[in-house]
Amino acid sequence: MQKFTSKHAETSCGDERSGDTAARPLLRIEGLSKRFGSVAAVDRLSLDIYPGEFFALLGPSGCGKTTLLRLIAGFERPTAGRILLDGVDIASVPPYRRPVNMMFQSYALFPHLSVEANVAFGLKQEGLPRREIAGRVADILAMVKLGDYAARKPHQLSGGQRQRVALARSLVKRPRVLLLDEPLAALDKKLRDATRFELMELQRQIKLTFIIVTHDQSEAMMVADRIGVMDQGRLMQVAAPAEIYQRPNSRWVADFVGDINFFQGRVGDDHMTVEGTAAGRLRVAAPIEAEARTPVWVAVRPERMLLSRQEPASGLDNSLGGTIVETGYLGELSIYRIRVADGSAVKAAVVNAGRGGEPVPAQGDHVWLSFPPEAATVLTR
Numbered sequence: 401m402q403k404f405t406s407k408h409a410e411t412s413c414g415d416e417r418s419g420d421t422a423a424r425p426l427l428r429i430e431g432l433s434k435r436f437g438s439v440a441a442v443d444r445l446s447l448d449i450y451p452g453e454f455f456a457l458l459g460p461s462g463c464g465k466t467t468l469l470r471l472i473a474g475f476e477r478p479t480a481g482r483i484l485l486d487g488v489d490i491a492s493v494p495p496y497r498r499p500v501n502m503m504f505q506s507y508a509l510f511p512h513l514s515v516e517a518n519v520a521f522g523l524k525q526e527g528l529p530r531r532e533i534a535g536r537v538a539d540i541l542a543m544v545k546l547g548d549y550a551a552r553k554p555h556q557l558s559g560g561q562r563q564r565v566a567l568a569r570s571l572v573k574r575p576r577v578l579l580l581d582e583p584l585a586a587l588d589k590k591l592r593d594a595t596r597f598e599l600m601e602l603q604r605q606i607k608l609t610f611i612i613v614t615h616d617q618s619e620a621m622m623v624a625d626r627i628g629v630m631d632q633g634r635l636m637q638v639a640a641p642a643e644i645y646q647r648p649n650s651r652w653v654a655d656f657v658g659d660i661n662f663f664q665g666r667v668g669d670d671h672m673t674v675e676g677t678a679a680g681r682l683r684v685a686a687p688i689e690a691e692a693r694t695p696v697w698v699a700v701r702p703e704r705m706l707l708s709r710q711e712p713a714s715g716l717d718n719s720l721g722g723t724i725v726e727t728g729y730l731g732e733l734s735i736y737r738i739r740v741a742d743g744s745a746v747k748a749a750v751v752n753a754g755r756g757g758e759p760v761p762a763q764g765d766h767v768w769l770s771f772p773p774e775a776a777t778v779l780t781r
Contacts, residue, residue, distance in 0.1 A: 431481040432468070445635055446635075454603050455628065458630070459631055478491050503581065515541070521569065522573050567599075577609045621645065644657055651781065660699050665677035694780065702749040705747070706770045708770070720741070723766050732752060736761060738769060
């Protein structure tokens with residue numbers, strides 16, 4: 401799947417995609433707000449989404465991501481701003497007249513209708529010829545691998561099969577944009593993991609623009625070309641999954657997406673070091689774009705931390721000692737929580753394979769942590 405990168409600001413996204421700067425957005429959201437009394441569920445939000453893109457809205461509960469999806473679908477009317485689809489403002493167009501379909505978390509299948517009738521329902525409401533309805537329903541059921549289940553009722557299906565019926569019903573009307581509100585939340589973990597790949601493959605086949613709302617970080621990272629991370633009705637960062645994980649633009653994004661360690665300090669005079677942290681002086685790989693002595697935070701993911709029982713060579717940058725206070729075994733990884741000299745805790749993730757007979761560190765052991773300069777991200781806010 402092609403991955404897109406973008407320039408971003410706190411509440412908007414310029415969406416100039418590398419290698420494809422002539423691309424025109426399919427969906428453009430401009431200064432969109434939705435207020436419920438004194439609460440701004442969506443706050444002056446701007447965003448571009450491109451044809452054929454799989455875009456994810458990620459954020460904590462109450463951040464406004466589902467409200468934004470409902471605004472695009474037409475189930476909510478904006479307080480201010482515009483929603484442009486192919487250059488046409490659809491903010492005042494009713495839901496049934498928008499070339500947009502929404503798949504709900506609950507699936508909302510009709511229990512008394514067969515799979516075939518559930519999928520055909522919207523086409524019948526539009527008054528399409530019977531032969532065309534039959535052909536389109538058969539095609540979409542084959543695409544989602546439910547052709548042999550057309551006569552069954554929803555209660556005769558597994559959770560994953562019901563999810564695919566709901567998806568087929570959303571797709572059979574051939575919308576320009578498909579909106580998915582937590583579509584995999586009702587599935588167990590193993591089925592959810594498998595269904596993610598099915599969803600990605602289906603999106604590639606039909607080349608449709610998908611916008612998915614999820615609170616599951618791994619889901620967003622896996623399926624999306626780009627992710628918009630939201631908080632309090634605003635976009636905090638919009639970028640490809642790897643960029644958001646490896647180069648977050650703020651402490652909030654870094655802390656929300658995965659585990660991370662922060663070391664607070666001040667920019668050194670050489671702009672290549674951060675002084676006064678819990679680990680002393682830390683060296684980074686690129687010049688810091690801030691004035692000397694400016695407060696900053698060095699962010700390092702736990703998997704970039706190197707853990708050893710041996711003290712590093714004297715004078716080595718980016719190293720500190722501590723005591724293991726907690727351990728967690730996750731199969732392929734072990735997570736260590738280490739208490740360092742200033743009383744703060746640092747996490748390290750260590751791959752369990754390939755230890756070569758070396759004793760496994762345990763709670764109470766004194767260990768040393770280090771990381772290379774290129775593992776550090778410097779954040780100024």
